[in-house]
Amino acid sequence: MAKREDRFEAKGLDQAAVESLAARLATLAPSAGILSLRGDLGAGKSTFARAFLRSLGVTGTIRSPTYTLVEPYDVEAPAGGPARVLHLDLYRLADPEELDYLGVRDELDDALLLIEWLGQAQGELVADLELSLAGEARRPQHRDIVLRALRPLGRRWMTRLGRS
Numbered sequence: 001m002a003k004r005e006d007r008f009e010a011k012g013l014d015q016a017a018v019e020s021l022a023a024r025l026a027t028l029a030p031s032a033g034i035l036s037l038r039g040d041l042g043a044g045k046s047t048f049a050r051a052f053l054r055s056l057g058v059t060g061t062i063r064s065p066t067y068t069l070v071e072p073y074d075v076e077a078p079a080g081g082p083a084r085v086l087h088l089d090l091y092r093l094a095d096p097e098e099l100d101y102l103g104v105r106d107e108l109d110d111a112l113l114l115i116e117w118l119g120q121a122q123g124e125l126v127a128d129l130e131l132s133l134a135g136e137a138r139r140p141q142h143r144d145i146v147l148r149a150l151r152p153l154g155r156r157w158m159t160r161l162g163r164s
């Protein structure tokens, strides 16, 4: 069974609350690692990623990586945070080998990765922390979220969130 500190759950978050969680996680983010964003189409994965990037100082257009699969950003994080963030959407990844051509593997040590549809990588990329977003049938503007630490780096990230 997962230890209690490996899991954080919140229900009925409106968009502002989801964006504020994204901003808090961004501020506490490690310099490298993988945050998997899970949920159905329209759950709010890209909305979360956009708020995460904005809070790290990204001011220009934040394009969806739907077709490019990866969009890179040089960012200004607090000390210890990421200097570079890659936003990936692997929905259209045909083969995990494509990750080599995209240059993702070369960046793993020096960038923080936000990944939508990580399952498409078939285990080639492994998440440290996972955020699941799920809609609520009766309240279309609200989301239930579960944050789960899958590796020690994600656990430390979550612990900082708990203390902040």
Ligand SMILES: Nc1ncnc2c1ncn2[C@@H]1O[C@H](COP(=O)(O)OP(=O)(O)O)[C@@H](O)[C@H]1O
Residues within 6 Å of the ligand: 013, 014, 015, 016, 018, 039, 040, 041, 042, 043, 044, 045, 046, 047, 048, 116, 140, 141, 142, 143
């Ligand atoms: N509480 C909420 N959290 C996140 N997005 C929400 C929320 N309520 C409504 N939305 C809307 O739902 C849509 C989510 O789309 P998007 O982030 O592109 O989803 P995904 O990337 O998961 O397919 C956006 O239009 C957003 O404005």
Ligand SMILES: [Mg+2]
Residues within 6 Å of the ligand: 045, 046, 047, 089, 116
């Ligand atoms: Mg998306």
